[in-house]
Amino acid sequence: MRRVSLSALGGVVGILFFLPLLWVLTNSLRPGSETFAHLTLSWQTFFELKPTLHNYSALISSDVGRATLNSILVSAATVVIGLAVCASAAFGLAAFTFRGRGLVFGIVVLSFLVPFDAIAIPLSTMFRDWHLTNTFTGLVLPGIGNGMAIFLLRQFFLGIPAELVEAGRLDGLGWFGVFRWIYLPLSKPALIGAGLMLFLFQWQSYVWPLLIGTDAKHILGPVALSNLQGQNFADYGLVFAGAVVLTVIPLVVIAGFQRYFVQSVSSSGLK
Amino acid sequence: MKQRQGLIALAFLAPALVCLAVLRIVPAISAVVESFYTESLLRGGRVFAGLGNYTDLLSNKDFRQSVGVTLLFTVLVNPIQVVVSFLLAVLFTQKAAGSKLWRTLVILPIATPPAVSAVIWSVIYRPDGLANGVLERLGLPAQPFLTSSGQVLPSLILLLSWIGVGYWMLFLIAGIQEVPVEVREAALLDGASAWRRMVSVILPLVRRPLAFVLVADTVSNLLVFAPVQILTKGGPNGNSNLLMYDVYTRAYAIGDIHVAQAEVVILVALTLAIVAGQFRLLRGDE
Numbered sequence: 001m002r003r004v005s006l007s008a009l010g011g012v013v014g015i016l017f018f019l020p021l022l023w024v025l026t027n028s029l030r031p032g033s034e035t036f037a038h039l040t041l042s043w044q045t046f047f048e049l050k051p052t053l054h055n056y057s058a059l060i061s062s063d064v065g066r067a068t069l070n071s072i073l074v075s076a077a078t079v080v081i082g083l084a085v086c087a088s089a090a091f092g093l094a095a096f097t098f099r100g101r102g103l104v105f106g107i108v109v110l111s112f113l114v115p116f117d118a119i120a121i122p123l124s125t126m127f128r129d130w131h132l133t134n135t136f137t138g139l140v141l142p143g144i145g146n147g148m149a150i151f152l153l154r155q156f157f158l159g160i161p162a163e164l165v166e167a168g169r170l171d172g173l174g175w176f177g178v179f180r181w182i183y184l185p186l187s188k189p190a191l192i193g194a195g196l197m198l199f200l201f202q203w204q205s206y207v208w209p210l211l212i213g214t215d216a217k218h219i220l221g222p223v224a225l226s227n228l229q230g231q232n233f234a235d236y237g238l239v240f241a242g243a244v245v246l247t248v249i250p251l252v253v254i255a256g257f258q259r260y261f262v263q264s265v266s267s268s269g270l271k
Numbered sequence: 272m273k274q275r276q277g278l279i280a281l282a283f284l285a286p287a288l289v290c291l292a293v294l295r296i297v298p299a300i301s302a303v304v305e306s307f308y309t310e311s312l313l314r315g316g317r318v319f320a321g322l323g324n325y326t327d328l329l330s331n332k333d334f335r336q337s338v339g340v341t342l343l344f345t346v347l348v349n350p351i352q353v354v355v356s357f358l359l360a361v362l363f364t365q366k367a368a369g370s371k372l373w374r375t376l377v378i379l380p381i382a383t384p385p386a387v388s389a390v391i392w393s394v395i396y397r398p399d400g401l402a403n404g405v406l407e408r409l410g411l412p413a414q415p416f417l418t419s420s421g422q423v424l425p426s427l428i429l430l431l432s433w434i435g436v437g438y439w440m441l442f443l444i445a446g447i448q449e450v451p452v453e454v455r456e457a458a459l460l461d462g463a464s465a466w467r468r469m470v471s472v473i474l475p476l477v478r479r480p481l482a483f484v485l486v487a488d489t490v491s492n493l494l495v496f497a498p499v500q501i502l503t504k505g506g507p508n509g510n511s512n513l514l515m516y517d518v519y520t521r522a523y524a525i526g527d528i529h530v531a532q533a534e535v536v537i538l539v540a541l542t543l544a545i546v547a548g549q550f551r552l553l554r555g556d557e
Binding site: 003004006007009010011013014015017018020021023024035036041045084085086088089091092093095096097098099100101104107108110111114115116117118119121122123125126141142144145147150175179203204205206207210211221222223225226229230236239240242243246247248250251254 | 299367368375383401
């Protein structure tokens with residue numbers, strides 16, 4: 001009896017959280033002119049029997065469509081470059097003992113204690129001086145040096161046994177070879193966890209792309225969507241379709257790597 | 272040998288160290304330095320202003336209101352989100368049918384970028400939007416939400432909790448699952464009531480993740496920007512003008528970059544002070 005009521009309570013909570021997204025999905029499948037037609041609440045508010053993909057096809061040729069492609073490009077570049085930079089730094093911290101290692105590690109920790117959004121405005125004035133506004137370089141750069149990702153990878157690298165490294169060295173591997181052929185292949189889960197972190201940082205960012213990339217060629221998805229919503233006669237069908245696409249892309253990525261996502265979340269919280 | 276190792280390590284570390292230094296640490300230092308300067312039209316350039324920018328800010332009515340609104344917001348939003356995340360974490364770690372599915376539905380909004388969530392809720396809160404549709408169904412009068420001085424902060428808190436609670440819940444679920452099943456089951460056999468079991472058994476065992484969630488949630492809530500910029504522009508009458516948005520308008524709408532840098536410094540100092548206070552409190556009752 002207790003289990004049934006707990007299950008029912010969980011169900012009510014879950015559905016309440018889900019309703020806004022369901023409403024967005026439903027309205028993305030009907031013409032924008034009908035968005036506010038079903039608001040005397042009924043089952044039709046949340047379900048559409050004659051769905052149309054019209055909004056989605058309109059989205060492809062719209063600013064938001066273009067901006068979504070920009071977001072994909074910028075996030076992908078961030079993950080690839082960021083992983084290379086962060087993994088190599090983590091290797092430097094984990095595989096060698098040298099004077100000043102504690103200091104370097106301290107800088108890494110310090111850098112993720114300063115929240116990025118707080119320094120976004122001073123950093124954007126620097127980027128203006130360097131002519132990096134409205135460039136993809138300017139959008140990608142702040143995402144690639146991620147102290148949290150370095151920290152996570154270092155923790156994982158520390159668990160790789162020294163004997164493996166010695167054996168590799170005896171076989172004639174250089175240090176880059178040790179990194180490339182021993183550390184990286186053994187660290188897939190940590191690399192995926194760090195990659196997810198880099199991806200979500202970039203995909204979810206708003207302050208930075210608003211400060212640095214707002215021209216038509218470089219605008220990112222969330223900024224373009226908020227511009228569209230801010231217009232006087234916004235087509236809400238289009239707004240909702242854009243919201244669905246910008247949510248589904250990270251959702252698919254998270255779901256694909258769910259195991260690593262929960263792992264990276266919980267390990268950062270418990271240490 | 273050791274020195275050689277250091278050089279090789281440095282080669283691997285260099286790209287990341289340059290990134291962290293230039294993109295994180297230099298701007299933080301530059302904000303502090305620039306906050307002591309001002310643009311002078313007469314002398315055509317930057318001149319040292321001492322604490323001038325700070326005293327300007329402190330005597331500015333809008334800034335003082337923004338600090339007040341931010342503190343009120345902080346005091347309200349964090350306890351609400353931490354308590355709700357904890358209750359949900361307890362609920363979704365019970366053995367009950369469908370628990371996994373319901374939990375997933377609560378976590379889903381994590382995927383939505385905050386700015387997109389703000390856009391969605393701007394439609395929900397419209398006078399003819401979903402929120403008033405729900406109220407009508409419940410037989411309640413329509414509400415102004417974002418255009419009312421009294422309702423604007425609670426409306427933002429609701430939207431931010433929809434975004435954040437599932438995320439923080441994940442940390443607490445991980446913490447609860449660290450508690451051995453026997454301990455949880457033993458409390459059940461003791462006949463401890465559900466409420467007492469939660470307070471006396473689970474709560475002390477998830478102190479660490481709970482402390483982490485409180486601090487991390489507080490920091491992220493002090494930096495809230497997108498919902499304010501997209502939904503309210505700080506209004507009505509400055510009642511949702513959180514500091515992060517005030518910094519942004521000061522830098523780019525008013526165009527006073529040096530005073531804005533001073534405000535960034537104050538925002539970070541405020542964050543550190545609140546977090547330090549929380550650490551003291553958490554240690555104090557141990």
